[in-house]
Amino acid sequence: MTNEAILLGLAGVLTTAAPLIFAVVGETISERGGVINLSINGTVLLTAMGGFAVSVSTGSLLWGFVAGMVIGALVALIVAFGSVTLKQNQVAIGFVLALVCRDLAYFIGNPYMGLEGLRLPSLDIPLLGDIPIIGTLFFNHDLMTYLSYLIIPAAWVWIFRTRPGLVLQGIGEKPAAAFVRGSNVRRLRYLYTVLGGAIIGLSGPIYSLSVKAGWKGTISGLDGLGWIALAITIFGGWNPIRAALGVYLFAFLQWLGLVLQPSLPGVPSQVLQVAPFPLMIMTLLLVNIGNTEWVTRTLAVLPAPLRRFFNRLLRAMRASPPAALGTPFESE
Amino acid sequence: MHLLFIKQMNINLNQICKHFGKLQANDHISLLIPGGTIQGILGENGAGKSTLMKILSGFIQADEGEVILDGVQVRIHSPADAIQHGVGMLHQDPLDFPPMRVIDNFVLGQSGGLFPDWKSVVDEFKQLSEQFDFKLRHDAYVDMLTVGERQQLEILRLLWLGAQVIILDEPTTGISALQKQKLFETLKILAGRGKTVIFVSHKLEDVENLCDRVVVLRQGKLVGEQLKPFNTKNLVNMMFGKSIALEESKSHSTDRIAFELRDLSLEEERIQIQNIDLKIQAGEVIGLAGMEGSGQRPFMQACAGFLRPVHGRILVNGRDMTGMNYPAFKRQGVGYMPASRLEEGMIPGLTLSEHFILAGQQEGLFIDHDQWQEVTREKIRDYNIRGKPESPVESLSGGNQQRALLALLQQPLKLVLLEHPTRGLDIESVIYTWGKLKERCCDGAAIIYTSSDLEEILLYSDRILVFFSGKVSAPLSARGTSVAQLGNLIGGKDWARIKTGVGVTA
Ligand SMILES: Nc1ncnc2c1ncn2[C@@H]1O[C@H](COP(=O)(O)OP(=O)(O)OP(=O)(O)O)[C@@H](O)[C@H]1O
Ligand SMILES: [Mg+2]
Numbered sequence: 014m015t016n017e018a019i020l021l022g023l024a025g026v027l028t029t030a031a032p033l034i035f036a037v038v039g040e041t042i043s044e045r046g047g048v049i050n051l052s053i054n055g056t057v058l059l060t061a062m063g064g065f066a067v068s069v070s071t072g073s074l075l076w077g078f079v080a081g082m083v084i085g086a087l088v089a090l091i092v093a094f095g096s097v098t099l100k101q102n103q104v105a106i107g108f109v110l111a112l113v114c115r116d117l118a119y120f121i122g123n124p125y126m127g128l129e130g131l132r133l134p135s136l137d138i139p140l141l142g143d144i145p146i147i148g149t150l151f152f153n154h155d156l157m158t159y160l161s162y163l164i165i166p167a168a169w170v171w172i173f174r175t176r177p178g179l180v181l182q183g184i185g186e187k188p189a190a191a192f193v194r195g196s197n198v199r200r201l202r203y204l205y206t207v208l209g210g211a212i213i214g215l216s217g218p219i220y221s222l223s224v225k226a227g228w229k230g231t232i233s234g235l236d237g238l239g240w241i242a243l244a245i246t247i248f249g250g251w252n253p254i255r256a257a258l259g260v261y262l263f264a265f266l267q268w269l270g271l272v273l274q275p276s277l278p279g280v281p282s283q284v285l286q287v288a289p290f291p292l293m294i295m296t297l298l299l300v301n302i303g304n305t306e307w308v309t310r311t312l313a314v315l316p317a318p319l320r321r322f323f324n325r326l327l328r329a330m331r332a333s334p335p336a337a338l339g340t341p342f343e344s345e
Numbered sequence: 346m347h348l349l350f351i352k353q354m355n356i357n358l359n360q361i362c363k364h365f366g367k368l369q370a371n372d373h374i375s376l377l378i379p380g381g382t383i384q385g386i387l388g389e390n391g392a393g394k395s396t397l398m399k400i401l402s403g404f405i406q407a408d409e410g411e412v413i414l415d416g417v418q419v420r421i422h423s424p425a426d427a428i429q430h431g432v433g434m435l436h437q438d439p440l441d442f443p444p445m446r447v448i449d450n451f452v453l454g455q456s457g458g459l460f461p462d463w464k465s466v467v468d469e470f471k472q473l474s475e476q477f478d479f480k481l482r483h484d485a486y487v488d489m490l491t492v493g494e495r496q497q498l499e500i501l502r503l504l505w506l507g508a509q510v511i512i513l514d515e516p517t518t519g520i521s522a523l524q525k526q527k528l529f530e531t532l533k534i535l536a537g538r539g540k541t542v543i544f545v546s547h548k549l550e551d552v553e554n555l556c557d558r559v560v561v562l563r564q565g566k567l568v569g570e571q572l573k574p575f576n577t578k579n580l581v582n583m584m585f586g587k588s589i590a591l592e593e594s595k596s597h598s599t600d601r602i603a604f605e606l607r608d609l610s611l612e613e614e615r616i617q618i619q620n621i622d623l624k625i626q627a628g629e630v631i632g633l634a635g636m637e638g639s640g641q642r643p644f645m646q647a648c649a650g651f652l653r654p655v656h657g658r659i660l661v662n663g664r665d666m667t668g669m670n671y672p673a674f675k676r677q678g679v680g681y682m683p684a685s686r687l688e689e690g691m692i693p694g695l696t697l698s699e700h701f702i703l704a705g706q707q708e709g710l711f712i713d714h715d716q717w718q719e720v721t722r723e724k725i726r727d728y729n730i731r732g733k734p735e736s737p738v739e740s741l742s743g744g745n746q747q748r749a750l751l752a753l754l755q756q757p758l759k760l761v762l763l764e765h766p767t768r769g770l771d772i773e774s775v776i777y778t779w780g781k782l783k784e785r786c787c788d789g790a791a792i793i794y795t796s797s798d799l800e801e802i803l804l805y806s807d808r809i810l811v812f813f814s815g816k817v818s819a820p821l822s823a824r825g826t827s828v829a830q831l832g833n834l835i836g837g838k839d840w841a842r843i844k845t846g847v848g849v850t851a
Contacts, residue, residue, distance in 0.1 A: 174460065175459050175460055175461075176452070176455070176456075176457060176458070176459060176460070176461055177459070179445075179449055179452060179453045180453060180454070182442070182445060182449075182453075183442055183445075183453050183454075186442045186443075186444065186445065187440065187441070187442055187443075189440055190440035190441055190442060191453075191454075192404070192423070192424055193402075193404060193424045193434070193436065193440050193454075194424070194453060194454025195423075195424055195425040195428045195454055196425070196454070197423070197425060324614055328486065328614075333444055336443075336444070344404075344405075344423070
């Protein structure tokens with residue numbers, strides 16, 4: 014394999030990761046507010062189909078993406094209504110929606126199967142795109158891939174550095190305390206669930222208008238992406254940057270599996286396809302290691318400044334789910 | 346000159362009613378609080394004080410009655426409305442966000458631009474906490490703080506927000522005498538500037554020192570009102586319908602060693618404690634005094650098996666328990682009652698009787714609900730808990746949660762570890778509770794407890810350990826120590842005169 018091919022392959026990893034990035038960031042925002050949007054696997058399929066269908070019918074890529082966001086937001090609205098207003102079990106609602114949306118996508122999408130459609134053009138960034146290696150790797154992609162880079166820090170800054178972001182953390186952590194501080198918990202939960210849904214809704218069109226343009230029904234290879242996104246959201250500790258690193262690691266491992274397959278004829282191809290999953294889990298366990306007692310005790314022998322540094326580092330890496338995740342809020 | 350422009354807010358609560366099921370928590374309560382005064386609210390546990398305050402601050406809605414601020418009837422549907430009207434409240438149990446940092450908690454809820462100005466916020470926080478002598482680090486995580494420190498954080502936040510009406514529901518349980526003095530000074534200054542302060546407490550002394558006027562609630566009704574100067578006897582009479590006297594507390598200390606620490610060193614993120622030697626006799630009561638966060642909590646946790654010591658041995662009844670976990674300690678007869686009652690002590694959402702089922706011995710797979718109903722009823726009677734077996738624990742008043750927590754401790758025990766056992770209890774219940782605890786001592790249990798109330802420490806302990814930023818004094822005899830001496834030690838003074846660490850058995 015030439016260096017050039019490896020470089021292009023790695024660059025491809027960034028593009029194929031884009032749908033997952035949006036799905037994971039959207040889910041993270043929703044869950045930070047305390048609402049699990051479990052419908053995500055169905056949403057991704059439905060928006061992939063919907064985005065493609067709309068762009069084929071209107072001849073406009075923009076409308077395709079808008080359709081994705083609208084569909085994602087609407088599905089999330091149902092989740093929000095069921096869990097915030099009706100106070101029903103979020104897991105049950107989301108799971109049913111995941112199945113319904115998937116079947117809807119296959120059913121409504123039938124007429125659009127295999128049609129020739131639009132494809133998001135590549136957009137080289139001037140200057141940056143010309144830098145050797147870096148340019149090929151990061152700046153010879155399409156618009157949505159660039160947006161996928163941007164949405165990660167944007168979401169992180171919003172959640173951890175802005176005033177409304179602190180409130181977002183608050184309503185997912187202890188809604189009663191956020192309520193006491195003057196927040197309208199129900200309205201905010203609606204807002205963030207729908208916003209998260211809209212962001213998730215971009216991941217489908219990115220797939221069907223860019224990564225693997227077109228709609229191929231059940232063989233789109235898209236089914237399951239939503240479940241992976243859910244897992245990465247959790248392992249990412251509800252932190253967009255960590256979750257994004259998880260996504261890239263996952264995409265990279267998948268690519269590695271494909272590349273290595275020809276040179277490892279003895280290994281069944283299924284093993285290489287599945288390998289990214291346990292590897293992901295191992296990595297994320299390592300990241301969360303600061304929670305274990307023996308680590309704390311091992312650290313105790315280090316000199317004080319070093320120990321304090323490690324303690325802080327481990328504490329910063331520690332992740333716990335938003336305490337009120339999945340529970341409705343009763344103000345009385 | 347500027348006195349003329351002081352804005353004051355008169356609060357008028359008119360015929361407020363609130364019921365929970367059949368229970369009338371507030372029964373036609375009418376109360377007028379002039380602006381610029383400090384209003385005390387007294388009443389036994391479950392009298393309806395918190396309920397009334399929650400109504401005024403919008404956390405819950407009254408069934409009937411009206412709130413009139415400065416002559417204008419207002420509708421307060423949510424805390425957001427209350428904040429709009431300038432009403433802020435400190436809740437009895439801290440309503441904060443444990444996994445977030447202190448400074449995030451501080452800022453959260455404050456209005457302003459998209460990005461808080463972190464630097465100035467941190468500066469203001471430091472300045473404010475220095476003003477009260479609170480030792481809070483702005484970058485610490487709240488789940489590492491003690492309950493008392495979390496209350497301190499909430500006090501600072503509330504004062505910083507600058508509400509016109511400041512409601513404090515039991516703010517003094519987690520702060521030392523000196524800090525309390527500073528807090529009171531500030532509250533008086535604020536009242537002088539026209540703010541209205543409402544102060545709910547069980548400590549008559551605090552109320553008398555701070556407040557201009559006092560009302561007493563009993564079983565949901567307003568039963569009396571007094572202006573300064575107060576008549577203590579009268580107040581007690583109004584609160585309980587009878588007079589109550591403190592009794593001299595007896596010692597049940599025996600010769601048998603129940604618990605021993607040998608050269609114990611502990612370490613936690615914030616604090617290190619070195620070389621404690623201590624022998625505790627069966628029946629003895631050891632009080633831990635010190636400012637919140639001076640090391641009492643890791644000490645307790647080590648004694649209960651939650652925190653492994655980095656050095657030294659722990660012996661329960663002569664058996665070496667070093668390095669074992671809480672279930673092992675529990676089997677040896679060690680019981681632990683944490684301070685954060687709704688987070689570590691009990692499970693919100695479960696009823697009282699479900700708690701007793703969980704705490705009890707399991708026999709067989711299925712639960713005999715009738716039998717446990719009976720057990721629960723007995724405990725409710727025994728510990729005078731105002732609630733029913735089927736009440737969810739979070740619906741109990743603060744003091745009644747505390748009683749339930751005490752009732753949940755298994756029996757018999759060899760060592761009872763209690764963090765702030767009487768936090769939020771009224772005087773009558775404090776006496777009653779200590780009576781119960783001393784019964785355990787009579788049966789040979791040793792008790793180690795923390796309290797921020799020095800008088801309680803001196804009255805009920807046999808010996809006292811003073812904590813100051815990780816330093817631990819040798820045990821002091823409670824008889825030979827005065828409140829003033831203890832106060833100095835807690836503040837870090839006079840340590841040269843006493844021995845540290847190496848404990849001598851009395
Ligand atoms: N959400 C609720 N559901 C049911 N009952 C409740 C609820 N909140 C309070 N109560 C009941 O109302 C009564 C008054 O409670 P409240 O919390 O006002 O008492 P309190 O005077 O603050 O007592 P304490 O000094 O113990 O804090 C109690 O008997 C309590 O059990
Ligand atoms: Mg109360």
